[in-house]
Amino acid sequence: MNAIAVFVIILCVLQFALDKVILTSDRKISDTEVGKVYNWILIILVILLIASIFLTPMDEPNLIFDLLITFICAYRAFMEWKYNKESKGYIVQLASLIVSILFTIIVFSCWLIY
Structure with a gap:
């Protein structure tokens, strides 16, 4: 559980820092024509994410x-790239995607070793 907390903190700090450095406009994906669908899919994914925390045994x-x-990171990167290219928000999401993939590989490989 500590690894998840560290991962979430790293992801939030990375997202915040890259948002300040990379974003070129204030336009958000929710301001586009697919904003409502995008938000509903994110809400469903976050509910599944929270449920996965409580439904998985702590020792695994x-x-x-x-x-x-x-x-979620891949979905956000794709939607930012597809509907909001000019803000360069997809670069921030791709960085988050890379960090999440690395974290998944590290956790899975450590689990296999021990």
Whole structure:
């Protein structure tokens, strides 16, 4: 559980820092024509994410959590790239995606070793 907390903190700090450095406009994906659908899909994914925390035993790594975080980052990167290219928000989401994939690989490989 501590690894999840560290991962979430790292992801939030990375997201905040890259938002300040990379973003070129204030336009958000929710301001586009697909904003409502985008928000509803994110809400459903976050509910699944929270449920995965409570439904997975504490003595096992929560790979479902890791995969859902990775999927959420990939979904956000795709939607930012597709509907909001000029803000360069997809670069921030791709960085988050890379961090989440690395975290998933590290957790899974550590789980296999021990």
